[in-house]
Every structure is written in structure tokens, then in C-alpha cells.
Amino acid sequence: MAGIGVFCASSQRLERRWLDLAHDLGVEIARRGHELVSGGGCVGMMGAVADGARAGGGRTYxxxxxxxxxxxxxxxxxxxLVVTDGMASRKTLMIQRADAFITLPGGLGTLDELFEVWTTAMLDHHRKPLLLFDADGFYAGLLDWLRGATRHEFIRPSAMSMLLVSRDVSEALDLVEAALLGMARQ
Structure with a gap:
């Protein structure tokens, strides 16, 4: 069993499709026997992913x-449920607890979490897989920008190769599990 950290929106004004996506991911995390590591909120996509994991019989942290x-x-x-003194310590604990990370659609906080975990991986503080879930092309603009920044040598190709990308719940977990398996063999 792996701890799968999920970063996502906590907004309460989202379209149903985003909540359904988060719920479906939570169910699939549980179905595969993994623990959900979340930001501990009960609203928006964050609440939906946790509800999905519990509906699938999974453990939530x-x-x-x-x-x-x-x-x-x-x-x-x-x-x-662990209560911290701030957002920075929240991210630190999530990075410590999770074995891999999936970033669903979200806003500034979600991007902050993605870039924190990605930067710390690039600095070799951990070697945990990270996946960007590009549902309906949500992150297409960001991915274009990242590829452009890589072409202009602001981002190393090795950093870009760390970021897995998927648009399908099952494929996302397949990619994360394959990366975890590859790491275990090293």
C-alpha cells in the first residue's frame, strides 16, 4: 500500500464534473489498496476525493x-487528521507521508503544492513520483509554458521528465504505480 498525496481545489463553487473526477480518483486509490493523503479539507474537490476514498473502503490521512x-x-x-500551525508545515507533512503525488485541477494553492513537491524532488530531497492530471486540457496552457521554459533552458529536461501527465483516472494510477515499482527496484 502506498500513500497517494492528492493536491486539488477546495473551492465550493465548482462544476459537478470536477467533484465527480475527484471522487472517482478517491475510489480508484482505495480500490487499488492505497491510502489517500490529502490537505484535510471536507469541501470542494478535496472533500470529494476523501469521500471517494472512504466510499471505496480506503484509509484517509x-x-x-x-x-x-x-x-x-x-x-x-x-x-x-493532523492539525498544523500553517500551510508550510502542512505541505512538509504531506510530502513526508505520501509516496507519490497526483495534482488534480485547482488554483493557486494547488499550483503551490505541485511546485513545492516538484522543486523538492528536483533538489533530490525525495524521489517520489508526481503526476499532473490534465482533465479536459485543464493544464494545457501550463504544460505549454513548461515546455517553452524547458526549450529556453529555464527548466532542466530532467525536471520535465519527472512530471507524469495523464487525463484518465486508471491510467494516472497505472503510471504512478509503475513509477513506484521502478523506484523500488533501484
Whole structure:
């Protein structure tokens, strides 16, 4: 069993399709016997992925800052919920706990989490797989920018090769599991 960290939107004003995507990913994480490592929220896609994991019989581990607990958005149904003193310590704990990361559609906070885990991997602080879930081309513009920055040598090709990309829930977990298996063989 691996801990799969999921970064995603916590907005409460999302279209149903985004919530369904998150729920489906949570179900598939659980179906494959993995633990969900989440940002510990109960709203938006973050709540949907946790609900999906529980619906699939999976274990959920949430990490949430006290300021969000105070706003009453904590996932109190999590099997384990850790409360931190801020967003930075939240990311640190999620990086420590998860064995791999999947980034679903989201906004600034989601991108912050993606870039933190990617940067720390590039600096060789960890060797955990990271996948960008490009549902309906959501991240197409970002991917174009990243490829352009790589062509102009602002990003190393080795960093780009770390980022897995998928548009399908099953394929996303196949890619993450293959990367985890490859790492275990090293």
C-alpha cells in the first residue's frame, strides 16, 4: 500500500464534473489498496476525493492548518487528521507521508503544492513520483509554458521528465504505480 498525496481545489463553487473526477480518483486509490493523503479539507474537490476514498473502503490521512479548522472545513471523517500551525508545515507533512503525488485541477494553492513537491524532488530531497492530471486540457496552457521554459533552458529536461501527465483516472494510477515499482527496484 502506498500513500497517494492528492493536491486539488477546495473551492465550493465548482462544476459537478470536477467533484465527480475527484471522487472517482478517491475510489480508484482505495480500490487499488492505497491510502489517500490529502490537505484535510471536507469541501470542494478535496472533500470529494476523501469521500471517494472512504466510499471505496480506503484509509484517509488529512493534514490541515488550524486556520482552516477554525473555518470549519476540516475533514473530521478522516481516519487520521493532523492539525498544523500553517500551510508550510502542512505541505512538509504531506510530502513526508505520501509516496507519490497526483495534482488534480485547482488554483493557486494547488499550483503551490505541485511546485513545492516538484522543486523538492528536483533538489533530490525525495524521489517520489508526481503526476499532473490534465482533465479536459485543464493544464494545457501550463504544460505549454513548461515546455517553452524547458526549450529556453529555464527548466532542466530532467525536471520535465519527472512530471507524469495523464487525463484518465486508471491510467494516472497505472503510471504512478509503475513509477513506484521502478523506484523500488533501484
Amino acid at each position: 488529512g493534514v490541515i492548518p488550524q486556520s482552516l479548522v477554525d473555518l470549519e472545513v476540516a475533514d473530521t471523517k478522516a481516519d487520521e
